[in-house]
Amino acid sequence: MKGHRARWAVLAAALLALPACGAAAEEAGTAGADDAPYVIMVSAGSDAGPVTDQLITGVNSVKAGVATVNESGGVNGRQIKLIESPDNANPTKAVSGLRAQLAKEKPDAYIVTAGTQVSSAVAPILNQNKILFMNSANIDDTADPKQHPLAFNLAASPRVVVEDYLPVFESNGYKKIGILHGNSPYAKNFGELSETVFKENGYEVVGKVEYDSAALDMTAQISALRDADPDVVVFNAYGAPTGYVLKGITKLGWDVPLLGETSVASTPLVTQEPPEGLLGSAEVKNLKIEVNAATVYDPAAEATNKAVAKMKELGGIKGAMVNVLGYDGVLLIAAGAKDAGSTDAAAIAKSLEKPEVNGNAGTAVYASYPYSAESHEPKLARGTHTFVDPAPIVNGQMGASK
Template sequence: MKRRLGLFVGLAAVGSLMMTACGGDGGESQTGGNAPYKIMISGGSDAGGQTDQLTTGVLSARAAIKVVNDAGGINGKPVELIESPDNADPQKALSNLRAQIAKDKPNAYVVASGSNVSAAVAGILRQNDIIFLDSGNAADTNKPAENPYAFHLAAPFKTVVEGYLPEFEKSGYRNIGVLHGNSAYAKQFGTLAKQVFTDKGYQVTVVEYDAKSLDMTAQISAVQAKNPDVLVFNGYGAPVGLVLKGITKLGWKVPILGDTSVTSTPLVTTMPPDGLIGTPDAANLKIEVTRSVNTATASEATKKAVRTMASLGDIKASLNNCLNYDAVMLLAAAANHAKTNDTKAVADALLLPEVNTKAGTAVYDTYPFTADNHQAQLPVETHTFVEPGVLKDGQIGSAG
């Protein structure tokens, strides 16, 4: 069994914490002393349809901690991971975070799955001056004037949405249907898609579905009635299968462009009987991927991340779910550059191009944050669309 660097600590269901005393706090200036850099993660291993996303997110954080600690840690001290096994339940995540702060405040916080968790914890993180690198991109975590220590990791909605435009132009699509779920992320996706596509002169129909519903036929029919040239589809987990099967049931042959959430769903990267690759339900589907997910275009930093994660466990979801690898690498680069663990100093360092472009991140090559926008402004070409392919170690080898 490989030696695991970094401390993995579980939180009991009752919220009690078992952890080696670390000393210090999230805002402590630490150029020496014995305090490690503590990162808390909303994780778990049983979140229903989000389980693979959740466990992969946690695995990616562990892998980055191994890389950082092997290189000497942060300011000469090890990085420790504190896991909250809340299984993407917002209230459990909030309760566990409150308990951890009362016991031993972490330096930073990340989420493994769920924009709803991000929205739930953003306020208390702000109140306690804890750096939050948010892969859920909750709206309240990109308001630097109010929350100067929160940063978005996932691609900006604008980058994800504008990534569709070259595909529309290439294929001659003019009438666009948009079908999205009702999570915080999905609602923002739908709102921005309507705005961007309309501003570019496209005819747009947007319909929201309830992700907890077992039948999306009515919502699919509402979009179909507008006879769009293409269906832009947002979803994650079981709803992806329900929507795709619903489209097949209705006999609708529309081209479907799934967003990065769809890409992260195992159904579209797995062969039958567990997945939909090669079935009629996925026949008209293309999925949005980043360069890192495509083995043909992945960087050396991505390859290193994949090797490290694979050495620690099974990578069960797409690299799109590995933003916590990048979170740890960014935090290490910023704190080491600042030569302190002080919250403000680390947050200020994250804004520096010499830090966020050279941190050894894997999902995206760079995270260009600015003082007035803590959402990395990634280029449109960050994403492209490919046919569903078998996912191996978080990547699609057949992506073109």
């Protein structure tokens, strides 16, 4: 009997102690929340087909941003923990990875560095779970704070990219414009917007031709555009299609000025010498490519050069600096949190709408990201981009030493 009484006494004491232990654990968890890592999830992978280089570089840029912010004290005092989703820019896999992560631990922020379809797929889930979203693509939904109050586009507005063609038309006396674009959602939007902007500014669009990005020969489409007899051809392409477009024009013997959009500048094919690239070949003799200021090396650009040095440690940059927007996304999060004095997603978002915050974050690709309460698309000024002759790009920049 004494043994039974002793066992019951121990059990009763344990049961009485449980609520106190639970409360203590709860309080400890609450008290330690500010010391917990700030979790950023990034769409990642190593085999994403035509956007593999962009994806790998984008993830490296996020890692460099994380290292830079952590060295400076983290996000409002919280060190960043980076979680990679190995989805290879596949939207279905990205959604599965995000849902699996939510079941384990809700991330504080999410970054997409490559793949418009991934951005579109994860955006509603991030919105529903109140997770800050830094989007390297530029899609209408994530630019609208009424629909997605915690989402911010990092890429330049397509209108800014298109409007920066106008000074080139004017200085060269081009009047009749030909437009060649792919069949992806972004490429189609580029084609439609280009036609609208050029016509609005008094230029005649004599032909607008769409090609299949999966095609291995684009001679028929290029021939149709040649028949329209434009003064200049504006085109967009990324990866292999860039080569097929350029080779198709050469194959037809068409001697026409070519203005490649930022996607063309991001394709290593046009900034590398043979056998890997086309530099110095007939295919690029009439080509000028659209780049941002960060792509041209400037020894005085401290923020940009700091970012490049960090990324060189992590495997370097493939393509132009437009591929490293993820770095800026991390720094913007940190700047927003510092201004807000909080790591709450809504508080950070509200702070990022302030010019003094989005313009002083130490970003590398663009010096500022002019967001507002009305738009979470960076309203960059005309002249943000310029057109240059193709030249070797080393770690994202032209004119930089190896």
